Amino acid sequence: MLNWPQRIDPAVNAAVMAAFRRLQQLSPRWVRDLIPAYASLTIVYDALYIYAELDKDVAGWVSLQVPALLSGTENITATPARQIDIPVCYDPAYGLDITALAGQKEMSVEELIALHTGRSYTVYMLGFLPGFPYMGTVAEQLVAPRLSKPRPLVPAGSVGIAGAQTGIYPLASPGGWNIIGQTPLRMFDAAREPASFCQPGDEVTFVPISAREFDQLKKQS
Amino acid sequence: MSIRVLQPGLMDTIQDLGRYGYQHLGINPGGAMDRIAVRAANALVGNPAGEGVLEMHFPTSSFLFESGAIIALSGGDFTAMIDGRVLPLNKPVLVAAQALLYFKGPVSGARCYMAVRGGFDLEPWMGSYSTHLKAGAGGFHGRALQKNDMLPLKQKANYAKLLDRKDFKVLPRMIYTQNMYVTTELRITAGSEFTLLSEQEQLFNHSFDCTRHCDRMGYRLEGVALKHYKEGELLSSGVTRGAIQLMPDGQMIILTADHQTTGGYPRIGHVIAADLPSLAQHRPAQPLRFTLVSVNDAIAAHHEQTQRLHLLENACKLQLEKWRQAYDLY
Secondary structure, eight states: OEEOOSSOOHHHHHHHHHHHHHHHHHOOTTEEEEEEOSSEEEEEEOHHHIIIIIOSOHHHHHHHHHHHHHTTOTTOOOOOOOEEEEEEEOOTTTOTTHHHHHHHTTSOHHHHHHHHHSSOEEEEEEOSSTTOEEEEOOOGGGOBOOOSSOEEEEOTTEEEEEBTEEEEOSSOEEEOSEEEEEOSSOSBOTTSSSSBSOOTTOEEEEEEEOHHHHHHHHHHO | OEEEEEEOOSOOEEEOSOOOSOGGGTOOOOOOSOHHHHHHHHHHHTOOTTOOEEEEOSSOOEEEESSOEEEEEEEEEOOEEETTEEOOSSSEEEEOTTOEEEEOOOSEEEEEEEEETTOBOOOOBTTBOOOBTTTTBSTTTTSOOOTTOEEEBSSOOOOHHHHTTOSEEEOSOOOOOGGGSOSSEEEEEEOTTGGGBSSTTHHHHSOBEEEEEESSSEEEEESSOOOBOOOOOOOOEEOOTTEEEEOTTSOEEEEOTTOOSEEOSOEEEEEOGGGHHHHHTOOTTSOBEEEEOOHHHHHHHHHHHHHHHHHHHHHHHHHHHHHHHHHOOO
């Protein structure tokens, strides 16, 4: 695992993404999987292949190879991101916690929506569930701890806030994030290529839609 | 050409050696918990190592063979039976059409694997037959087997002549996999947060019990609370199978096949790849112990185990070829 300074920071994550993309592009035969996260890149390597074909000192070999392959990406602090808009219906019928959260924060639901849609977010990593994007960071006024009691079932498409992060449940699942809305888009579809709507490093903007628009879009997707 | 599920088991799924290359999308590799058993069972029936097999827990499904087949069981011994007679593990078995296979009770291990010659006729998802339960994809309709499921087989087989009206016939080829498993002491490498342990010897001087929360996602252990330095909350990062996570209360969770791809708990160690099958077959009553090895020793052990599996696969291939010629088997 490669580590960067351990903080949630767009510049740090951009460096992670630069390294991730470099390795993804080169796709050396000994790399089986790459897991970029906030400030780290986990490289799952095929130790048996390296051991049998390249070098018996696998750990030493990898520790020399990786920096060589990544040279030139160290100082990248911004990477070209895919810009995507995600429609979200913030109606309390979908945003199960939006009224309570607005109350806690002593603001109106409209103000909360304006704050959440008022900036774009970086997909720092995907994890927890297939296609679950961890995005950040939300406006300081929206930072909220996880629910003290997780919901047994959060509907697919639910948009939530946990700490300074915002995310989308791609599949129905138990979960403890504060749910403020729902997207009609299928964030994960096993039959689709690519299955995951979001990719690491994407820049996401939420676009508020009405319940009617939600229904229409839901039918289309 | 199919096998019908008469009574569904606790959780029987199709698995193979895993789905790699998608962890950046939050899709874990999954796959069989015990890779030794998958490769052994596949080898015995002449399948490629990565063919999809059935991974079964106890209580196990019972199956009606709608058509004849050659099968092999490996891994945990659940006392497989046809018509009141016990089927051996680690031997190829000809099964007659209309035979009923059921499992009486576990004798050893925690997971039993069944390979069918030719494999199950299923569509791979993202390059793998493994069932991904959360995504509802891969394997048999992305889920565990249910009553009346018909598992389609790729290969037609009729062994009526060889079976001579018997329900099954064991072919005289035995392989030994037992010495590839370790019994109580699992080898681990140090994790990135190993130094968070303030008394590292605690991890090696004590044994730990498996709780009832030991499944395809993770093994929650119970034992002495490991003393550790407090550290601020870690940022979530990629995690892999075998990672030993330290919980705030000093207890451990070992990540297994269906683990999440990212996590935020300190990783004090990793169970080495060669010993993950042993963990998969570990029974809750036995205590677990750990011993520390270097990363390169871990890889050498995995390599050695893989070489033995290769030898075993080659031996099976030769044997099957002999039978094919002698009995006009396939």
